Amino acid sequence: MPIPIDASPFFGTAQYYDRFRAPYARAAIDFIVESYNLSDGMRVLDLGSGPGTIAIPLSCSVAEVVAVDPDADMIAEGRRLATSRGRQNIQWLESRAEDISLEAGSFRVTTIGQAFHWMNRDKILRKLATLTALGGGLALVNPGKRRPQESWEPVASQIIAEFLGPRTRHPKSNPQEPEHEPALRRSEYFSQFTTVEFQNTIRRDIRSIIGCIYSTSNSARPLFGDNAQVFEAELSRALLALNPDGVFYEHVETEVLIAPRKAL
DSSP: OOOOTTOOTTTTOHHHHHHHSOOOOHHHHHHHHHHTTOOTTOEEEEETOTTTTTHHHHTTTSSEEEEEESOHHHHHHHHHHHHHTTOOOEEEEESOGGGOOTTSOOEEEEEEESOGGGSOHHHHHHHHHHHEEEEEEEEEEEEOTTOOOOTTHHHHHHHHHHHHOSOOOOTTSOSSOOOSHHHHHHOSSSOOOEEEEEEEEEEEOHHHHHHHHHTSGGGOHHHHGGGHHHHHHHHHHHHHHHOTTOOEEEEEEEEEEEEEOOOO
16 A cells, blocks of 8 residues: 555554554553542543544543544544444544644643654643643653563564664654653643653564554554565564564553643
């Protein structure tokens, strides 16, 4: 499938994202609920929602979640997953986070999972100062910073590089400031924050590893073109050489950054 010129950075990844990305630790989602005392009378805004990785579980604790993502395939997959799981209180909005209307109403919490680096962070924080209710705030969810590489990752990275070249930051991400903290410290309303990490272990087989690779923007399946099946075969051989039973246990750390909105 050729990649359209104006394609989303995550073109072709939606079908792999929910099934094969390392899930956030359930304790991390519970921590957001507890930190902001979320209840069934409240609303949550989820920016860069993808297929609802955060929006769907959070929808069990609040009245409504507004899930925003610029990728049409991600929104479609989110709707499908939410319906299959009986979650009817999620509003799906295909939009850039920066374009969210200040008339969208008041939200107790805004969540952003592994997506803040794709956004104009200063602009988002200014908008959230208006959209966030008193007593609420922001929750950023990301992989833990100290997560070591799993045994399969160096092998996979080497083979991916043989097909796609060295991995580089996508030009649409924030290359000048990869960390979120400087933008938060510049913010008038969200400059005080804390982080907590939660650990989890997942079991992967070769199919899961390939799906995880295809769920990322810099190794999406369409980037391999006609060589995708050759890549999968070569990676499978290398992984079986590393571990003949083809089973790998991945230790996952989920970092949650909580930034309450200050009342000035």
